[in-house]
Amino acid sequence: MRRIERAALAQETCNGLLMLQDAVDAQRGQAAFDPVDHWKGKRTSLHILAVYATLKRMAGPRERCMYCVDSQGSDIEHFWPKSPHFDRMYQWENLLIACTQCGRFKGHQFPRAEDGAPLLIDPSAEDPWQFLEFDPVTGNLNARYLLTTEAYSPKGETTVRVLHLDRREGVAAGYLKTYRRLSQVFAGWLNQPLPRNYIEQLREADDHGLLGWFLNGSGQNESSLSRFRKRYPDAWAECQQSFC
Ligand SMILES: [Zn+2]
Numbered sequence: 001m002r003r004i005e006r007a008a009l010a011q012e013t014c015n016g017l018l019m020l021q022d023a024v025d026a027q028r029g030q031a032a033f034d035p036v037d038h039w040k041g042k043r044t045s046l047h048i049l050a051v052y053a054t055l056k057r058m059a060g061p062r063e064r065c066m067y068c069v070d071s072q073g074s075d076i077e078h079f080w081p082k083s084p085h086f087d088r089m090y091q092w093e094n095l096l097i098a099c100t101q102c103g104r105f106k107g108h109q110f111p112r113a114e115d116g117a118p119l120l121i122d123p124s125a126e127d128p129w130q131f132l133e134f135d136p137v138t139g140n141l142n143a144r145y146l147l148t149t150e151a152y153s154p155k156g157e158t159t160v161r162v163l164h165l166d167r168r169e170g171v172a173a174g175y176l177k178t179y180r181r182l183s184q185v186f187a188g189w190l191n192q193p194l195p196r197n198y199i200e201q202l203r204e205a206d207d208h209g210l211l212g213w214f215l216n217g218s219g220q221n222e223s224s225l226s227r228f229r230k231r232y233p234d235a236w237a238e239c240q241q242s243f244c
Helices: 011-028 035-042 046-058 100-106 154-163 171-189 198-205 212-215 223-231 233-243
Strands: 076-077 095-099 133-135 141-143
Touching: 011 035, 011 046, 046 076, 046 095, 076 100, 095 100, 100 154, 133 154, 133 212, 141 154, 154 233, 171 198, 171 212, 171 223, 212 233, 223 233
Parallel strands: none
Antiparallel strands: 076 095, 133 141
């Protein structure tokens, strides 16, 4: 999973979303109101198309799903589901893009902790690698073990369970491919001078957001990474600034 930087919308699109949300808020008490129908009716309106285009840009050049980061993000996803959370249906901060499979697995599920906070990772609001662990043997994503609580991250566990991130062969194969590619890139720079565009090269090689795991998670303990860190401490700091 990758940390997503949320872009700003054009003022006209912000105003359009506010109008749509006002319309929902005004109708929500009516028995005949169906939020899914309302969304379907507006999905191809100019404002929502502008939202979709911005989300695709945020997802990077390959427009990947913001949950699995493996398949193409094929539609707008409501982090807090449309039903029953009508009040967030047109809120910019609630919108992501997801692939068909992640959308199907999540469905209307939205587990929350006792204090009401979501137990799913919102990649546009937090660093997913605070909660997730990557397994370089299987390619699966698992919950991260937190030393502070001496337990697995509940948010990591729930996200993995809901999105099946520990049992999707295609996704695991994609992560493994990126893991090997990035490992080779770091190892290669131990035997030759660091190229000037190393940040761009890393960004280009990271199809799955694994740099967060390499630079800020347990990937730091990989031998090529610890040697890279010792050899290029300034570059290491710059990588952390760029990708964490
Ligand atoms: Zn997905």
